[in-house]
Amino acid sequence: MSRVALATVVAAISGYLVLLLAARGLGADGYAAFAVFWAAYGLVTGTQNGQLQETTRAVRGARMHDGPASGARPMQLNAMVGLGLGALVAVTAIAWASTVFESYRVESVALLATGVAAFGIYAGLGGALSGLGRWGPFGTLLIVDALIRLILTVIAVAAGWGLGAFLIITVAGTVSSAIVLALLRPAREALAVRGDAAARELVRNTFTAMAAALASAILVMGFPVLIKLSTSGDLDSAAGAVILAVTLTRAPLLVPLNSFQGALISRFVEGRDRLFAALAAPLAIVLGVGAVGTIAAWVFGPWLLENIFGGDYRLSGTTVAALTAGAVAMAVLTLTGAMALAAGRHRLYAAGWWVGTAVSIALLFVPADLEVRVPLALIVGPLVGMAVHLVAAARPGSAHEVPGQLPGDRPLPTD
Numbered sequence: 001m002s003r004v005a006l007a008t009v010v011a012a013i014s015g016y017l018v019l020l021l022a023a024r025g026l027g028a029d030g031y032a033a034f035a036v037f038w039a040a041y042g043l044v045t046g047t048q049n050g051q052l053q054e055t056t057r058a059v060r061g062a063r064m065h066d067g068p069a070s071g072a073r074p075m076q077l078n079a080m081v082g083l084g085l086g087a088l089v090a091v092t093a094i095a096w097a098s099t100v101f102e103s104y105r106v107e108s109v110a111l112l113a114t115g116v117a118a119f120g121i122y123a124g125l126g127g128a129l130s131g132l133g134r135w136g137p138f139g140t141l142l143i144v145d146a147l148i149r150l151i152l153t154v155i156a157v158a159a160g161w162g163l164g165a166f167l168i169i170t171v172a173g174t175v176s177s178a179i180v181l182a183l184l185r186p187a188r189e190a191l192a193v194r195g196d197a198a199a200r201e202l203v204r205n206t207f208t209a210m211a212a213a214l215a216s217a218i219l220v221m222g223f224p225v226l227i228k229l230s231t232s233g234d235l236d237s238a239a240g241a242v243i244l245a246v247t248l249t250r251a252p253l254l255v256p257l258n259s260f261q262g263a264l265i266s267r268f269v270e271g272r273d274r275l276f277a278a279l280a281a282p283l284a285i286v287l288g289v290g291a292v293g294t295i296a297a298w299v300f301g302p303w304l305l306e307n308i309f310g311g312d313y314r315l316s317g318t319t320v321a322a323l324t325a326g327a328v329a330m331a332v333l334t335l336t337g338a339m340a341l342a343a344g345r346h347r348l349y350a351a352g353w354w355v356g357t358a359v360s361i362a363l364l365f366v367p368a369d370l371e372v373r374v375p376l377a378l379i380v381g382p383l384v385g386m387a388v389h390l391v392a393a394a395r396p397g398s399a400h401e402v403p404g405q406l407p408g409d410r411p412l413p414t415d
Helices: 002-063 074-100 105-132 135-159 163-183 185-190 199-220 223-229 237-259 261-270 272-309 317-342 346-364 370-394
Strands: none
Touching: 002 074, 002 105, 002 135, 002 163, 002 199, 002 237, 002 261, 002 317, 074 105, 074 199, 105 135, 105 163, 105 185, 105 261, 135 163, 135 185, 163 185, 199 223, 199 317, 199 346, 223 237, 223 346, 237 261, 237 272, 237 317, 237 370, 261 272, 261 317, 272 317, 272 370, 317 346, 317 370, 346 370
């Protein structure tokens, strides 16, 4: 677990450095094009995080039962899902590529399709290692992924390479799964691991988890687009300040939490008979860190924005604190989602994310200033979503689901 914690720190720092170095190396126009590709890749692979989450749940669930696991092998499904999504990106690109990508359109589509296909293996391997409790190899996977991007970015800036190189760097991290498989025997052994559900049920569970992950990706990666759609006219400096503050206040909580998704789901699966007790410790950590961060944002946030990023980035302490509170709400929604998924309530897990996303989007269109409606959307939407997840975890039988059983299926027989 210490390696997972280290990997989380490395991933967070490297992610910031990649974006900072890209901004300095590409200039404003080049960085804008890079940021669009980065967001597009993040939106699709954010959806694929559902593969990692369900693989973790299925593998850990199988290990909780006596005897050898008899379910399907998640790695085969994950590879096929990755290839299918990559093909979908390539086939549909004719309809959207000219609108999304201003330059390097063919290259961008090819790289996006390739990266998405490779991420299927990455997500499956990460989920299998998490489900098996192989935290050393899992942490290595995260570290190698982060370091590949960071090292290539430093080389690109030093060599004066342009936008094309940074597009390659965006997807290059998925090579980490091949490197880890080549070097670590436990990773190769994870390829053949079985889950706790038959093939049909595993497919259904995986796509339900991906549907929920898509809602999360929309709120996280796509939020600047939502702000633009909900704002009449061009975005001004105030909107730019809000978007920057949203990004900065989310990262300290959501980046580590996303890296620990496998560990969280494993924890909840092991504690299915006491889900709320298993939730208590991570919830206390998130709320404690969030409380400190919210107070710090209120006191120091405006000064940091203006002195580090420039005088155009002006927000009140109240606004920065409210945006930080929104990040805390999103982190808690991530926790309760992991709990609902571990309980086997796949549909309510997805419903919580989509209801929360829908409420957030609706609140972005209320007639109020941007500094009011953005924090409101980021706080209230996740609160509604987490309420759905808590209902899912509290429902009778949720802690003792038949492997692969979905909510709404036949009741669990009792002895």
